[in-house]
Structures are given as C-alpha cells and as structure tokens.
Amino acid sequence: MHAIxxxxxxxxxxxLEPWQAGEFLAHVDRGREFIGRFNGLPDVVTDLESSRAFLQSYAQRAAADTGRIRGIRVDGGLVGAVVLRRLDLGQGIxxxxxxxxxxxxxxxLVTRSARVLIDWAVRERGIHRVEWWVCPENEPSIAVARRLGMSKDGVLRESYLYRGKRHDEEIWSVTAPEWIRGSTAG
Structure with a gap:
C-alpha cells in the first residue's frame, strides 16, 4: 500500500517503516500525554531503540500477513497512525x-484513514469481521466506530490492566457484508 x-x-x-523510527519517536513525544490517556503506545515507545523495535514488530507482522501499520501525514509530517493490531486470515478477523x-x-483523519485500512482488509484480504476495542471513556474513538458503521457488541468488564488500574473495554465491530453494503450505499 503506497501513500493514499x-x-x-x-x-x-x-x-510507516523501521527506518522512520526517529520521526515516529518525535511524533509520539509530541502527543505522549494525549495519546497515553487511552493507549499504551507512549509506555512502549520511549527512545529511538524502542521506536525502531515497535515499527519492526509491525514490519514483521506485515511480512507474516498478521498485522499492518500506516502513518497519517498532514503536509508531509507524521501526526498519527492506524493499525491492524491483529489480522487473522484463517478466522477472517x-x-x-x-x-x-x-x-x-x-x-x-482517523475516520478516513481507518476507512481505507478496513476497506483494504475486507476487499483485498478477505477479512469477514473487523473489531474496534475501546475504553468506554474514549468518546472520540467510539464516535469513529459509529462513523465507520460499527455496532457495539459488548463490554469486557475490567479486562484491561493499564497503568496499574483495571479498565473495561468495549468491543465494536463491522462484518464484511455490512461494510460492503455501507460503502456502496448513497
């Protein structure tokens, strides 16, 4: 997938590749506190070595066809990313x-970027179900799930240990038939 x-x-x-680790670290540093409210990325990417290792893990997932990462750029500068944290072709999830x-x-930006990545997963890789796991307090992320046509499947109570505290996780999803219907409507 080239720049779109x-x-x-x-x-x-x-x-977004390992050779871009310096730029990725600078991006995480600019958003460290904001991103870290609901996402463990700032706790993982703390220096150049860990930044490279994080991007390398996604390069390995891409090579194994088990995950993807794509950078969101505005005026050429990295401002965010969308990921397929898990890509299970056997299960179609x-x-x-x-x-x-x-x-x-x-x-x-997130809605438009996620739309591109999900469309690729469904249409090119044959994924049947795309999930979006989110903290119930992360209202902007829930709004994205809604804009993507996802439905709330349920809540995993106190399932996520983050920074010493247990948090609930909501699971939202869209199936391939729903996605294709939604992307061809109107």
Missing part, C-alpha cells in the same frame, strides 16, 4: 486501532 490521499491535498495515509497527536484532532 485522504481527500484533500495535505493529508495522506502511507507506509482483524482488530483495528488508531491514535493522533492533539494538533491533528477534529479533522476526520
């Missing part, structure tokens, strides 16, 4: 996720 326009001249979705720097919030 997100509908305006300045925003695009493109590859993927789990999508995202994050943004605070300066990039409110522009529809």
């Amino acid at each position: 326009s997100l509908g305006d001249d300045s925003a695009e979705l493109g590859p 993927a789990e999508a996720g995202c994050w943004l720097e605070p300066a990039a919030v409110g522009r529809g």
